[in-house]
Every structure is written in C-alpha cells, then in structure tokens.
Amino acid sequence: MKKYIKIIAILAVISMAFVVLGGALVTKTGSADGCGRSWPLCEGELVQLSDVTPEKLIEFAHRATTMIGSIFVVVLAIMSSIYIKRRETKLLASISVLFLIIQALMGAAAVMWGQNPYIMALHFGISMISFASVLLLALLVFEFDYKFDAKELVIGKKMKRNLYFLSFYTYFVIYSGALVRHEGAGLALPVWPFGNGGFISLETIQQLVQFGHRSLALILFVWICSTAYFAYKHYWNYRVIKYSMISLVVLLLMQITSGILTVATGLSLTFSLIHSLVITLIFGVLSYIMLLNSRSKSVEKMLDNKEMKRVG
Structure with missing residues (x-):
C-alpha cells in the first residue's frame, strides 16, 4: 500500500506546484478574466475550440490543473491519515485539504465578484501553505x-x-x-x-x-x-x-x-x-x-x- 501512497504523494506535490505556477501565469498574462465571470466552467460551459483565446485557455488550464491536483491532495490526505502513523500526519492532512478549499473559494470569489490586489496577494499566500502541507506529507510518506x-x-x-x-x-x-x-x-x-x-x-x-x-x-x-x-x-x-x-x-x-x-x-x-x-x-x-x-x-x-x- 505504501508504494501507491508514494505515487500519489509525488503526483500531489507536482500538481500543486503546477497550481502555484498556474496562478502566477494567470496573473502575469492578464488571464484572470479569460473565462468571464463564470466558475468553475468557462462562461458556463467547456472551452469551445471555435472560441479559444490565449487568456481563456490559460485560465481554463489553471482551473483544470487545480481540479486534478485537488483530487490527488484529498486522496493523499485520506491515505496518509490511515496508513502513515506519525504525529503530524493528520494535522498536515487536514491543513492541506482545508487550505485547498480556501484557495479554491478565494479564486472563485475573485472571478465572480472582482479582484482586489490585496486579497489576491493573500490568495497566493494561501496556495503557499497548501503546497507546503502537501510537501511535508510527502516527506512523511517517504520517511x-x-x-x-x-x-x-x-x-x-x-x-x-x-x-x-x-x-x-x-x-x-x-x-x-x-x-x-x-x-x-x-x-x-x-x-x-x-x-x-x-x-x-x-x-x-x-x-x-x-x-x-x-x-x-x-x-x-x-x-x-x-x-x-x-x-x-x-x-x-x-x-x-x-x-x-x-x-x-x-x-x-x-x-x-x-x-x-x-x-x-x-x-x-x-x-x-x-x-x-x-x-x-x-x-x-x-x-x-x-x-x-x-x-x-x-x-x-x-x-x-x-x-x-x-x-x-
């Protein structure tokens, strides 16, 4: 079982790193409004190939990466809590899921109700905590x-x-x-x-x-x-x-x-x-x-x- 947990841990860390970089890419390229005011889909639907812009593609890719990363993080949190008997495991598992949810909700709020630079800067900080907790879980998994x-x-x-x-x-x-x-x-x-x-x-x-x-x-x-x-x-x-x-x-x-x-x-x-x-x-x-x-x-x-x- 630990072999599978290690695979999930690696995928969770890599995917969360892409989530962090994806958020930075969205900001750097001005793609935050690429999907309009709709979330989690793009303008209420999947991206249509006939209506693709670079901004829309970047924003949608970031959301897709976040969704995939979220699955890996939740699975890692559950499996590590069950099989990794370390003092910090359950706390880190809870933090990773909690801050993942907060991060997603802040991103959704920014899309639907506008983006305040001071709040969005905090959004990046939340993603830091989420990534760090997943990384620490992975280090515990690999002993x-x-x-x-x-x-x-x-x-x-x-x-x-x-x-x-x-x-x-x-x-x-x-x-x-x-x-x-x-x-x-x-x-x-x-x-x-x-x-x-x-x-x-x-x-x-x-x-x-x-x-x-x-x-x-x-x-x-x-x-x-x-x-x-x-x-x-x-x-x-x-x-x-x-x-x-x-x-x-x-x-x-x-x-x-x-x-x-x-x-x-x-x-x-x-x-x-x-x-x-x-x-x-x-x-x-x-x-x-x-x-x-x-x-x-x-x-x-x-x-x-x-x-x-x-x-x-």
Missing part, C-alpha cells in the same frame, strides 16, 4: 527523517524562536511579492534604492509597494544568511540542518537573481515564473525546518530533565 538524523536533532530555545520568526517573516515577504504582481508594480522602480544620483522618491502606490518588497527582501537575505552562519557554527553536525540551510541559501541566491533578471528583461514571463517557483521551494524548505523545530527538544529542557533524574 525522509529516517534517511538523515532528524530524530536526534536538538535545537536550542533561541534558535527555535529565530526559525519560527524567520518563517513567519518569509511568509510576509512572499505576500509583499505577490502584491507587487497584483498591483502591476513590477517595473515601478527599475533601479533600487538609488536613482538619478540620489535616493528614490516614492510618488505612486506601485513604487511604494515595490520599494517595500525589495526592502523586506533585503532584510530576509541578511536574516537567512546570518541564520545559516549560526547553524554552521552550532548545528553543522546534524546533516538535516546542514542540507536544509545549504538548500535555503542556494535557493535564496536563485530567487534574488531571478528577481533581478525579471526586472532587467522587462518582466520576462520565464524569469517571472522561475521567481514564483523558487520562492515556493524556499517556503517548502522553511516549512520542513519548522516541522523539525516543533519536534526538537530544546537543550534547556534536556538539561533540566537530566538534572531531575540526577537529583531523583
């Missing part, structure tokens, strides 16, 4: 922990707090990046933070959104690099931390590079989609680190337990 030393991981209290705050902050940066896309602010500031020999003056909401996102992203870069350095100094003996941090830094550099190239190429669709994919993977890695964080006993607790045993 990823047993391949490394995750079960022996011990994280100090300060590091645990830092990792939690870093993950929440990253989610906020993701929201700000999605807002850039939905506000049409991708080229609001071709250069940053200087322009014409001095600091840039922010005159429009698009410039403010873009400047805010880049400033938040700079803080995130410094934060992740400093966290990786601290992990190198104190936790490098744990392979799971070593590989997670290396992956995080490499993905972060790819994210920055794709962001720069997106602006430099005038919002190239290829680099824009790469930008969306990489941040999805970054959040996936951070979600796994948070999972490890929640399992780990802090050094302080272990010392307290040892002291109690000694006294006893």
Whole structure:
C-alpha cells in the first residue's frame, strides 16, 4: 500500500506546484478574466475550440490543473491519515485539504465578484501553505527523517524562536511579492534604492509597494544568511540542518537573481515564473525546518530533565 501512497504523494506535490505556477501565469498574462465571470466552467460551459483565446485557455488550464491536483491532495490526505502513523500526519492532512478549499473559494470569489490586489496577494499566500502541507506529507510518506538524523536533532530555545520568526517573516515577504504582481508594480522602480544620483522618491502606490518588497527582501537575505552562519557554527553536525540551510541559501541566491533578471528583461514571463517557483521551494524548505523545530527538544529542557533524574 505504501508504494501507491508514494505515487500519489509525488503526483500531489507536482500538481500543486503546477497550481502555484498556474496562478502566477494567470496573473502575469492578464488571464484572470479569460473565462468571464463564470466558475468553475468557462462562461458556463467547456472551452469551445471555435472560441479559444490565449487568456481563456490559460485560465481554463489553471482551473483544470487545480481540479486534478485537488483530487490527488484529498486522496493523499485520506491515505496518509490511515496508513502513515506519525504525529503530524493528520494535522498536515487536514491543513492541506482545508487550505485547498480556501484557495479554491478565494479564486472563485475573485472571478465572480472582482479582484482586489490585496486579497489576491493573500490568495497566493494561501496556495503557499497548501503546497507546503502537501510537501511535508510527502516527506512523511517517504520517511525522509529516517534517511538523515532528524530524530536526534536538538535545537536550542533561541534558535527555535529565530526559525519560527524567520518563517513567519518569509511568509510576509512572499505576500509583499505577490502584491507587487497584483498591483502591476513590477517595473515601478527599475533601479533600487538609488536613482538619478540620489535616493528614490516614492510618488505612486506601485513604487511604494515595490520599494517595500525589495526592502523586506533585503532584510530576509541578511536574516537567512546570518541564520545559516549560526547553524554552521552550532548545528553543522546534524546533516538535516546542514542540507536544509545549504538548500535555503542556494535557493535564496536563485530567487534574488531571478528577481533581478525579471526586472532587467522587462518582466520576462520565464524569469517571472522561475521567481514564483523558487520562492515556493524556499517556503517548502522553511516549512520542513519548522516541522523539525516543533519536534526538537530544546537543550534547556534536556538539561533540566537530566538534572531531575540526577537529583531523583
């Protein structure tokens, strides 16, 4: 049975990655109204070959991918809850299905009642949580922990707090990046933070959104690099931390590079989609680190337990 669960897990992760990218593609190409105000069908019916436009095809393909991905996610949630006896399984299964439903309802609401950029940016954030929960379920299915030393991981209290705050902050940066896309602010500031020999003056909401996102992203870069350095100094003996941090830094550099190239190429669709994919993977890695964080006993607790045993 586990063989079939693994196949479903792979299909669920891949399909949800396509859902995330499909949502970004819809926004980038202005295809959100490709099917009019009708949902889940296109203008109340399936796409007719005699009336196909690129926007309609992209929007309908995104909806079809979401439907297929939803089937895989629900099946994975049910099967993993029954056969994968891990502490986090049922919680992750519930989260994956719940946020999948929320994501679909927000998309439907946007189609039928209009699209607010701030709500649609949150829609991308919801899809991040949905993807991350499916990815974590897949890692549990493949018993990823047993391949490394995750079960022996011990994280100090300060590091645990830092990792939690870093993950929440990253989610906020993701929201700000999605807002850039939905506000049409991708080229609001071709250069940053200087322009014409001095600091840039922010005159429009698009410039403010873009400047805010880049400033938040700079803080995130410094934060992740400093966290990786601290992990190198104190936790490098744990392979799971070593590989997670290396992956995080490499993905972060790819994210920055794709962001720069997106602006430099005038919002190239290829680099824009790469930008969306990489941040999805970054959040996936951070979600796994948070999972490890929640399992780990802090050094302080272990010392307290040892002291109690000694006294006893």
